[in-house]
Amino acid sequence: MGITQHRRLGKWVVGFAMLAALPAMAAEKVSLRLKWLAQAQFAGYYVAKAKGFYEQAGLDMTINPGGPNLSVDTLVGSGNDTFGVAGGTEVVLIAREKGLPLVCIGVGVQRTPYAYVTYSDSGIKTVKDFKGKKVATWFTGTQYTLYSMLAHEGVKQSEVTIVPQSGSMAPFVENQFDVAAATYYNELNTLKAQGLGDKLTLIKPDDFGVVVQQDTVVVNEKFRNEKPAAVQAFINASVKGWKYALQNRKEAIDIIMAAAPSLNRAHQEAMLDEFAKLLLAGQGSAEGLLAIDMPAIGKLHESLVEYKAIKAPADLAKAFDPSFLAKAPPADRKL
Structure with a gap:
């Protein structure tokens, strides 16, 4: 190997060593x-x-x-x-x-991942039946779904007693209000686990033009x-x-x-x-x-x-x- 080749090899070795010494790109x-x-x-x-x-x-x-x-x-x-x-x-x-x-x-x-639930023997079958009833909903944006459903059916908000709902379904189970919101993947499963699945009527927002x-x-x-x-x-x-x-x-x-x-x-x-x-x-x-x-x-x-x-x-x-989903x-x- 000639002197020139030795010099080139030496430069490559030094170069690789310098690259190896560089820190990895921080996440x-x-x-x-x-x-x-x-x-x-x-x-x-x-x-x-x-x-x-x-x-x-x-x-x-x-x-x-x-x-x-x-x-x-x-x-x-x-x-x-x-x-x-x-x-x-x-x-x-x-x-x-x-x-x-x-x-x-x-x-x-x-x-829509939730429905409004009521007991089948309550006589409440549709949104129009919310008149004069106590209806619970989450005030995290879900209330606007309820407002839209009422408007779709010509029911004034003033004709319904709308109350805030907590994360527990206990008040509904204890009949503290007539209608409550329940997600399909959580609260509804909880009610079913308590043996109430066949005693409920589900009133779905999607059926009233609200998705x-x-x-x-x-x-x-x-x-x-x-x-x-x-x-x-x-x-x-x-x-x-x-x-x-x-x-x-x-x-x-x-x-x-x-x-x-x-x-x-x-x-x-x-x-x-x-x-x-x-x-x-x-x-x-x-x-x-x-x-x-x-x-x-x-x-x-x-x-x-x-x-x-x-x-x-x-x-x-x-x-x-x-745009980011489009590139995924x-x-x-x-x-």
């Missing part, structure tokens, strides 16, 4: 704020973290549980959390009207604008996590139980099965997981404006951004 530190405590409703995100999907995408992810006194839209809008799983699409529009820079980049639940998508995936607008690659990485890993969770449900529940050991496993299994139906309904089946159904959002927007839940029409193009691997979005 982007991000957080995801859930709208409730750890449970099967959020299985896809916990699976994405446990299986290393976020890490592989270059994200150092922290999942922060929610609770009754925490506001996802406020925490993400203020920048305290990077991403969030918030309430329905109406929450995004109301938050933006308040000046919170939220952008929805995905939607989990593709059809509400829930579990909106939101990000701060500033972060979206400044770090689109991190947002794309989050969406890619999240849909991958949800697909894995739905195809490996026992393992997904194992992961949820590890995050919250006090949960009832049978209840979580039933929750995931029901939640899967909501994820894969409508556009969730046609377009894939976390689809943003803009026509449905448009109809809800019109309803919110009509019933003065928001003061003026919103710019939907600023509030909802489906199609194979990961569809089962």
Whole structure:
């Protein structure tokens, strides 16, 4: 080997040594704020973290549980959390009207995930029968669904006693009010477990022209604008996590139980099965997981404006951004 070749080889060795000495690219530190405590409703995100999907995408992810006194839209809008799983699409529009820079980049639940329940012997069969009754609902945006249902059937809000509903179904079981809201994947399962399943009448918002998508995936607008690659990485890993969770449900529940050991496993299994139906309904089946159904959002927007839940029409193009989903691997979005 000649002197020139030795010099070249020496430069290559030094170069490789310098590259080896360089620190690995630091993962982007991000957080995801859930709208409730750890449970099967959020299985896809916990699976994405446990299986290393976020890490592989270059994200150092922290999942922060929610609770009754925490506001996802406020925490993400203020920048305290990077991403969030918030309430329905109406929450995004109301938050933006308040000046919170939220952008929805995905939607989990593709059809209204709750119904209003009453006892079959109550004589209440339809929304018109709510007149003169005490009706409980969550005041987390769900009240606007109730208002829209009443308006659809020509029932004035003043003709109904509308009361706030807690996270427990005990007041309904104890007949403290006539009608209550119940999600298909949680409260309704609780009532069935108490032997009340065949004693209930379900009054579904979808039957009265009101379709509400829930579990909106939101990000701060500033972060979206400044770090689109991190947002794309989050969406890619999240849909991958949800697909894995739905195809490996026992393992997904194992992961949820590890995050919250006090949960009832049978209840979580039933929750995931029901939640899967909501994820894969409508556009969730046609377009894939976390689809943003803009026509449905448009109809809800019109309803919110009509019933003065928001003061003026919103710019939907600023509030909802489906571009990241459009770039996610199609194979990961569809089962």
